[in-house]
Amino acid sequence: MLVLRKPYLLYLGDAVLKSDCKTAFGLRDWCGQDVIGEWSHPAAKVSLGLPRLSPAEAARQGARSIVVGIAPTGGVLPDYWQDDLEAALLAGLDAVSGLHTRLTSLPRLARAAERSGVRLVDVRNPPRAYPVGSGRKRTGRRVLTVGTDCALGKKYTALALTRALQSQGAAATFRATGQTGIMIAGSGIPMDALVADFLAGAAEALSPDNDPAHWDVIEGQGSLLHPAYAAVTLGLLHGSQPDAIVLCHAPDRVMIEEYPGYPIPPLPQVIEDYLRAGRLTNRSIRCVGVSINSSTLDDDAWRRYRAQLERELLLPVCDPLRGGVDAIAEALLAA
Amino acid sequence: MLVLRKPYLLYLGDAVLKSDCKTAFGLRDWCGQDVIGEWSHPAAKVSLGLPRLSPAEAARQGARSIVVGIAPTGGVLPDYWQDDLEAALLAGLDAVSGLHTRLTSLPRLARAAERSGVRLVDVRNPPRAYPVGSGRKRTGRRVLTVGTDCALGKKYTALALTRALQSQGAAATFRATGQTGIMIAGSGIPMDALVADFLAGAAEALSPDNDPAHWDVIEGQGSLLHPAYAAVTLGLLHGSQPDAIVLCHAPDRVMIEEYPGYPIPPLPQVIEDYLRAGRLTNRSIRCVGVSINSSTLDDDAWRRYRAQLERELLLPVCDPLRGGVDAIAEALLAA
Numbered sequence: 001m002l003v004l005r006k007p008y009l010l011y012l013g014d015a016v017l018k019s020d021c022k023t024a025f026g027l028r029d030w031c032g033q034d035v036i037g038e039w040s041h042p043a044a045k046v047s048l049g050l051p052r053l054s055p056a057e058a059a060r061q062g063a064r065s066i067v068v069g070i071a072p073t074g075g076v077l078p079d080y081w082q083d084d085l086e087a088a089l090l091a092g093l094d095a096v097s098g099l100h101t102r103l104t105s106l107p108r109l110a111r112a113a114e115r116s117g118v119r120l121v122d123v124r125n126p127p128r129a130y131p132v133g134s135g136r137k138r139t140g141r142r143v144l145t146v147g148t149d150c151a152l153g154k155k156y157t158a159l160a161l162t163r164a165l166q167s168q169g170a171a172a173t174f175r176a177t178g179q180t181g182i183m184i185a186g187s188g189i190p191m192d193a194l195v196a197d198f199l200a201g202a203a204e205a206l207s208p209d210n211d212p213a214h215w216d217v218i219e220g221q222g223s224l225l226h227p228a229y230a231a232v233t234l235g236l237l238h239g240s241q242p243d244a245i246v247l248c249h250a251p252d253r254v255m256i257e258e259y260p261g262y263p264i265p266p267l268p269q270v271i272e273d274y275l276r277a278g279r280l281t282n283r284s285i286r287c288v289g290v291s292i293n294s295s296t297l298d299d300d301a302w303r304r305y306r307a308q309l310e311r312e313l314l315l316p317v318c319d320p321l322r323g324g325v326d327a328i329a330e331a332l333l334a335a
Numbered sequence: 336m337l338v339l340r341k342p343y344l345l346y347l348g349d350a351v352l353k354s355d356c357k358t359a360f361g362l363r364d365w366c367g368q369d370v371i372g373e374w375s376h377p378a379a380k381v382s383l384g385l386p387r388l389s390p391a392e393a394a395r396q397g398a399r400s401i402v403v404g405i406a407p408t409g410g411v412l413p414d415y416w417q418d419d420l421e422a423a424l425l426a427g428l429d430a431v432s433g434l435h436t437r438l439t440s441l442p443r444l445a446r447a448a449e450r451s452g453v454r455l456v457d458v459r460n461p462p463r464a465y466p467v468g469s470g471r472k473r474t475g476r477r478v479l480t481v482g483t484d485c486a487l488g489k490k491y492t493a494l495a496l497t498r499a500l501q502s503q504g505a506a507a508t509f510r511a512t513g514q515t516g517i518m519i520a521g522s523g524i525p526m527d528a529l530v531a532d533f534l535a536g537a538a539e540a541l542s543p544d545n546d547p548a549h550w551d552v553i554e555g556q557g558s559l560l561h562p563a564y565a566a567v568t569l570g571l572l573h574g575s576q577p578d579a580i581v582l583c584h585a586p587d588r589v590m591i592e593e594y595p596g597y598p599i600p601p602l603p604q605v606i607e608d609y610l611r612a613g614r615l616t617n618r619s620i621r622c623v624g625v626s627i628n629s630s631t632l633d634d635d636a637w638r639r640y641r642a643q644l645e646r647e648l649l650l651p652v653c654d655p656l657r658g659g660v661d662a663i664a665e666a667l668l669a670a
Binding site for chain 1: 467468469470526527528529530531532534535536560562563564565566567569570573591594596597608611615616
């Protein structure tokens with residue numbers, strides 16, 4: 001498993017648009033206690049509202065890693081970013097990135113990391129081969145967020161559900177399966193970058209045996225309905241052996257995004273497809289709620305949509321950003 | 336896609352047991368026209384009954400590759416095998432292997448290959464990253480062999496079905512997805528070694544657009560019922576977009592092998608599970624037959640088993656080794 005060193009200094013490069021800094025804002029919002037400050041190039045126009053600390057100053061205050069919190073246009077890492085990251089490495093920080101360009105592929109950074117005895121961590125890189133899945137039932141409880149499509153709130157829902165469970169007094173751990181999730185959690189496994197044979201085995205390793213009442217809240221990936229990514233979804237589902245799933249959906253999503261000809265079926269059918277597939281490794285799997293990204297609905301439309309869906313599915317329906325997911329956490333703990 | 340150079344010289348090392356030489360026998364039986372001879376260490380006790388040719392002599396007769404046709408005990412490549420493979424490389428042959436130990440990891444062989452301008456081909460290594468799946472429907476027809484478990488005849492069935500289709504006058508190509516299949520076909524993609532995100536995309540690349548009446552017969556991998564490997568199976572199923580599946584089964588297999596607690600459900604349910612999953616990328620997918628490895632049944636028991644299954648499923652039931660798969664080929668061409 002990838003394990004990162006916290007606390008973090010968040011790096012914003014020369015960001016002009018907030019929308020390029022989703023990773024940094026996500027880290028600030030979801031693991032703020034692990035972030036001691038921000039740093040950026042003088043040309044940057046974006047701030048997270050955190051203390052501005054040079055890498056050397058951050059290191060003095062206890063930071064262990066600088067995290068690239070911005071996705072550069074075109075994916076290329078500008079030279080002056082490398083200046084900043086090199087300075088951080090030489091100050092004793094690990095450098096952590098989820099960019100397509102691997103930090104380890106940049107000779108300047110590789111040399112600085114070696115000289116300084118610190119690490120370049122590309123969170124897209126799975127650290128090693130995992131054993132193949134065993135199918136053995138593990139102790140402890142697990143809930144997996146699943147989706148009608150990619151990019152509609154599976155990570156966000158899992159994070160919100162972890163907090164809701166904890167605030168209701170349950171022991172709960174967020175388990176990350178994608179790059180931003182891994183940065184937030186400080187550990188995890190990038191499922192989509194694994195060798196296919198080890199998908200289920202890696203998912204088993206991600207949520208090991210635990211106390212009987214402990215909940216692992218596992219970040220879902222892809223969708224069983226997706227013509228390109230369903231395999232990743234299925235391997236994660238089988239290896240997670242979830243006791244429960246939460247279906248994530250956005251009501252404006254009628255087709256798989258960028259895949260015309262792949263309509264999203266009615267939600268009861270989607271839920272049944274997930275349960276059917278999940279029963280292979282956990283016969284008592286059930287769906288405990290639906291998490292909706294309702295940003296395209298006004299308050300009235302959301303109330304109506306939600307009420308109708310709750311009547312149809314007989315399940316709690318929540319938007320983590322519009323009232324939270326307490327009802328889903330309650331349903332999990334009640335069962 | 337991996338592409339091998341034929342014809343082959345088959346290498347048997349110091350084999351004592353025929354059972355260690357399954358790859359070599361498979362190549363002799365399934366692509367005999369591409370094999371010009373065999374070579375082995377003087378200590379070997381196994382022969383394929385082919386002309387015995389030294390690597391230099393084989394090269395003179397037109398061989399392009401020496402293929403390791405034996406799985407060594409313990410997986411270690413003995414030194415004197417390396418002598419033979421080095422001689423073959425220096426004689427101008429590629430060396431091809433499906434062993435866990437990569438040929439490219441052996442410095443002696445790497446040096447000889449470079450000096451001689453030939454290739455070390457480890458067929459477990461996928462050659463490159465593929466694009467992600469597009470979900471776009473391709474021209475031509477496709478049939479995929481699927482199974483209730485691993486290792487019960489999916490490759491053999493696909494090879495037999497390719498021949499049966501060809502003998503009935505149809506244009507048909509075997510598409511290999513595992514190492515032995517790739518050696519037989521001379522090209523293919525080792526699905527289980529791919530990065531998970533590219534499974535469906537690679538399967539799409541494996542069976543590209545073709546003539547409307549042409550059949551790609553795609554070698555299946557794993558099983559949707561397998562707690563470790565179902566993801567590979569699903570990615571291959573989605574990317575293949577098969578018009579038809581042939582279910583492979585062995586009647587003595589009541590549990591997934593080495594996975595106690597994972598019983599094999601009744602075949603009608605298995606077929607329905609595959610069709611349900613396959614409909615995502617091909618709505619007219621159907622099952623055209625069942626291929627049985629009946630080696631544990633005597634003639635009477637096989638007749639009874641087959642008659643009962645045909646009545647139950649209303650599909651042709653064949654054993655490729657006991658009467659062939661002509662009935663399945665006919666069912667494919669009739670529809």
